[in-house]
Amino acid sequence: NAGVMQNPRHLVRRRGQEARLRCSPMKGHSHVYWYRQLPEEGLKFMVYLQKENIIDESGMPKERFSAEFPKEGPSILRIQQVVRGDSAAYFCASSPDSANQPQHFGDGTRLSIL
Amino acid sequence: GQQLNQSPQSMFIQEGEDVSMNCTSSSIFNTWLWYKQDPGEGPVLLIALYKAGELTSNGRLTAQFGITRKDSFLNISASIPSDVGIYFCAGLYSGNTGKLIFGQGTTLQVKP
Numbered sequence: 001n002a003g004v005m006q007n008p009r010h011l012v013r014r015r016g017q018e019a020r021l022r023c024s025p026m027k028g029h030s031h032v033y034w035y036r037q038l039p040e041e042g043l044k045f046m047v048y049l050q051k052e053n054i055i056d057e058s059g060m061p062k063e064r065f066s067a068e069f070p071k072e073g074p075s076i077l078r079i080q081q082v083v084r085g086d087s088a089a090y091f092c093a094s095s096p097d098s099a100n101q102p103q104h105f106g107d108g109t110r111l112s113i114l
Numbered sequence: 115g116q117q118l119n120q121s122p123q124s125m126f127i128q129e130g131e132d133v134s135m136n137c138t139s140s141s142i143f144n145t146w147l148w149y150k151q152d153p154g155e156g157p158v159l160l161i162a163l164y165k166a167g168e169l170t171s172n173g174r175l176t177a178q179f180g181i182t183r184k185d186s187f188l189n190i191s192a193s194i195p196s197d198v199g200i201y202f203c204a205g206l207y208s209g210n211t212g213k214l215i216f217g218q219g220t221t222l223q224v225k226p
Contacts (some may be wrong), residue, residue, distance in 0.1 A: 004156070006156075033212060033213075033214070035214075035216075041204070041218065041219075042118075042120075042216035042217055042219050043157070043214070043216045044213060044216070045213040048213060051178070053156055056212070056213055059213070091156050091157070093214075100144065100145060100206060102145075102147055102162045103147075103159075103212070104159060105149075105156035105157045105159075106115070106156050107155050107156045108155075108156050
């Protein structure tokens with residue numbers, strides 16, 4: 001999955017801590033998407049961002065979760081006061097200008113909550 | 115909410131055999147995508163389909179966008195051990211904002 005870079009690859013947090021997941025899209029891509037994957041399941045959409053704008057956050061939990069894609073730097077998915085149920089693989093994808101173009105994924109961040 | 119039903123859930127085949135998997139939806143999609151995911155990695159795009167009836171190949175892989183725009187299939191011919199993995203269909207429909215809807219995945223195992 002050369003191009004979309006996610007870090008860290010693995011993140012361990014204790015309940016109540018904050019988790020920050022970073023995503024740098026492929027060069028030239030200005031659309032970023034975050035998905036969550038539980039074991040044995042497909043990916044579930046969370047949020048779609050363009051530079052400095054949230055376009056669709058219909059898949060984001062209403063509390064504790066936030067995302068941003070600043071003018072400079074990577075996109076950040078932030079989970080505050082993590083709970084055990086937040087344990088999952090979080091994937092970032094990017095696409096070129098049009099939202100209807102194929103999305104290319106990073107290798108994900110595996111979040112484990114102790 | 116929208117759902118994609120992907121089948122079969124898993125397959126265990128002999129090397130050299132052909133494989134077929136499909137996805138159906140209650141909604142109409144404008145774009146169908148097929149991805150493969152290996153353990154510990156992200157999904158890798160295999161084939162993208164944009165028109166109803168479109169048939170597209172990528173090496174030993176062939177996928178079709180159903181005429182009704184509510185289904186798609188993926189065929190793998192002459193399977194090899196490195197085809198092992200989880201295959202996902204995903205759809206985009208008009209009017210949405212880039213939100214991909216994923217199927218539940220088909221786990222493929224190939225016996226050498």
